Amino acid sequence: MAKVILHGPDYSTQVRTIRLCLVEKGVGYELEPVDILRGVNRKPDFLKLQPFGQVPVLVHDGFTLYETSAIARYVDDAFKGPKLQPTDKKDAARMNQLVSIIEMHGYGPIISEIVTLRVKEAFLGQKLDIADLRKAAGPAQHCLTVVEGLMADGGFLVGSAVSLADLYLAPMISFFGKTPEGKVIMGRLPKLTAWWESILKRPAMLETVPQTTQT
Structure with missing residues (x-):
């Protein structure tokens, strides 16, 4: 391969979402760190890969x-x-809907604001x-x-198996759930909390735990 x-x-x-996808699929990969705190993503070499200076980038x-x-x-x-x-x-439509909701309405307040x-x-x-x-x-x-209101009853966000929707939300909750705000909000959402406690035990989640502390 x-x-x-x-x-x-x-x-x-976002990088962890892709790592989760790769691990769930059983695909071996090499993680090439990009020090965005030092602006490596704005250097010419990286901009050749991603003209907007954002991560992740996949090369296959x-x-x-x-x-x-x-x-x-x-x-x-x-x-x-x-x-x-x-x-x-x-x-499939529900999964796409949830991914869009998470990207458009969740990432900003959860990660860009509260966690940051x-x-x-x-x-x-x-x-x-x-x-x-x-x-x-x-x-x-x-x-x-x-x-939570759109969640299925099979233990996952959609259907009875892990999907991209789960893999989008899980990395965000891994940080958000540790904040005071996240603990309060998740405490009000029992179905989503049960989902999180289950998804957290998946081998892919355990394998992709960040080794650094920034978000």
């Missing part, structure tokens, strides 16, 4: 691909292993802006409440 190289820091939730057999959603679907379609996209049309503010406080000593936290908490709770 041609080598698969994934460019990005292991602490990036001379084929370079960026944008998380495109990479995730490529990994599922290009490699053997368990399917991460439902074959049932309604389940808490990380800056803990590791950079920056003063915490309580007003910003409170402002982000409402949209974060609304998004996760909607996700």
Whole structure:
């Protein structure tokens, strides 16, 4: 099999989503770290791979691909292993809907705002802006409440097997659930909490735990 190289820091939730896809599919890969804190993603060499300077980037057999959603679907379609996209049309549509909700309405308040503010406080000593936290908490709770309301009864976000929807949300909850805001919000969502406690035990989750502390 041609080598698969994934460019990005292991602490990036988007990078972890792709790592989860690869592990769930049983695909070996090489993780090429990108130090975005030092601006390596803005250097000419990286911009040749990703003109917007974002991660992740996947390189497979001379084929370079960026944008998380495109990479995730490529990994599922290009490699053997368990399917991460439902074959049932309604389940597939629900999965796509959930992925879109998580990307469009969850990532901003959950990761870009709440988790980032808490990380800056803990590791950079920056003063915490309580007003910003409170402002982000409402949209974060609304998004996760909607996700819980759309969940299937099979223990996964869609159907009775792990899908891209699970692999999008899990890396975000791994950070968010450790924040005070995340603990409160998840405590109000019993079905989503049960999902998280189950998904956390999957071998792919255990194998892709970030070795660094940034988000």
